[in-house]
Amino acid sequence: MTDKKVCPLCKGSKIMVGSCECNAEWRGVDNDESVDDCICEPDTKCPECNGKGYIE
Numbered sequence: 001m002t003d004k005k006v007c008p009l010c011k012g013s014k015i016m017v018g019s020c021e022c023n024a025e026w027r028g029v030d031n032d033e034s035v036d037d038c039i040c041e042p043d044t045k046c047p048e049c050n051g052k053g054y055i056e
Contacts, residue, residue: 016045
């Protein structure tokens, strides 16, 4: 039996999914004529378990 338990911060998923926030005031138009009014943070490795998904 091992002493590993599921990381409580990322719940074993190993990464923290970046959150997105949208606001019509940030709306910008790019060359593809698509509208982008969201700012998203990138996915990052869980700082609690260092991307392992478990705590030793």
